[in-house]
Amino acid sequence: MTEILASIRDLGVRYDDAMALAGIDLDILLGERLAIIGESGSGKSTLALAVAGLLPDEAACTGKIKWPRLGHAPQPGRDIGFLFQDAGPSFNPVLTIGEQIAEVARHHLELGWGEAYEYTLHLLERVRMPEPHRALHAYPHQFSGGQRQRLAIAAAIAARPRLLIADEPTSALDTVVQAQIIGLLDGLIREAGMTLLFITHDIALASGFADRIAVFHDGRIVEAGNASRVLARPQAGYTARLLASHIDLDTPPLVSGYPA
Ligand SMILES: Nc1ncnc2c1ncn2[C@@H]1O[C@H](COP(=O)(O)OP(=O)(O)OP(=O)(O)O)[C@@H](O)[C@H]1O
Numbered sequence: 189m190t191e192i193l194a195s196i197r198d199l200g201v202r203y204d205d206a207m208a209l210a211g212i213d214l215d216i217l218l219g220e221r222l223a224i225i226g227e228s229g230s231g232k233s234t235l236a237l238a239v240a241g242l243l244p245d246e247a248a249c250t251g252k253i254k255w256p257r258l259g260h261a262p263q264p265g266r267d268i269g270f271l272f273q274d275a276g277p278s279f280n281p282v283l284t285i286g287e288q289i290a291e292v293a294r295h296h297l298e299l300g301w302g303e304a305y306e307y308t309l310h311l312l313e314r315v316r317m318p319e320p321h322r323a324l325h326a327y328p329h330q331f332s333g334g335q336r337q338r339l340a341i342a343a344a345i346a347a348r349p350r351l352l353i354a355d356e357p358t359s360a361l362d363t364v365v366q367a368q369i370i371g372l373l374d375g376l377i378r379e380a381g382m383t384l385l386f387i388t389h390d391i392a393l394a395s396g397f398a399d400r401i402a403v404f405h406d407g408r409i410v411e412a413g414n415a416s417r418v419l420a421r422p423q424a425g426y427t428a429r430l431l432a433s434h435i436d437l438d439t440p441p442l443v444s445g446y447p448a
């Protein structure tokens with residue numbers, strides 16, 4: 189039997205006067221890779237924030253998210269790791285990479301500084317950072333976008349979270365680097381047996397990487413199911429049109445009449 193990590197029931201999120209999510213029922217299964225796909229503004233990032241308990245103050249949230257396996261509300265950073273499109277803002281520019289990642293390890297794993305540095309070095313090796321010793325003592329601006337994303341992955345998995353939420357983690361990178369980062373994530377998730385909630389507007393990426401896909405449109409789930417089934421035999425007309433158009437969902441329509 190498949191175990192449930194999080195069960196989301198009738199989740200709704202409203203920002204001021206705009207509804208961002210409504211009537212969301214979704215289970216996140218332990219150990220699965222669940223891709224959330226949908227156009228810009230469909231509510232994907234809002235779902236990620238709601239799951240993480242990190243919605244901004246102006247958001248009003250209804251419904252329930254239960255964590256039967258944890259038995260308590262997840263602690264962001266410890267039970268849930270995050271990865272965003274742009275790793276830049278998540279690092280403090282005036283602290284070294286080592287100081288920042290070691291602090292995560294120190295705080296969540298209760299390590300002393302020495303142990304935390306050693307552990308950080310090991311993490312930098314695991315994310316295949318070139319010259320990990322040097323990286324430990326370098327500052328965020330000294331790295332390329334792809335390298336910063338590797339560092340962000342190291343920071344996100346430092347506390348050994350059960351769930352990794354990745355919100356468009358590669359969409360700011362060129363195709364070659366994107367493939368490297370996906371390959372890296374793939375290996376790390378396997379090794380650690382982590383659960384992945386993966387948000388993307390790139391159907392091709394989702395299809396190669398996800399066990400299940402949930403399709404969002406206008407704050408609602410249009411359909412959800414096994415990735416190969418959704419792609420081969422979409423049940424919703426909306427999904428079928430998305431697949432037929434087979435374009436990157438972030439690309440503005442070139443011609444009028446693009447399926448609404
Ligand atoms: N802090 C906020 N305050 C007010 N409205 C917001 C806020 N964050 C998001 N929204 C609105 O909620 C809706 C859903 O936004 P959300 O960021 O979840 O979509 P998304 O699917 O992640 O889009 P994208 O692909 O562009 O990242 C949008 O209409 C957006 O404008």
Ligand code: NI
Binds near residue numbers: 233234355
């Ligand atoms: Ni988003």
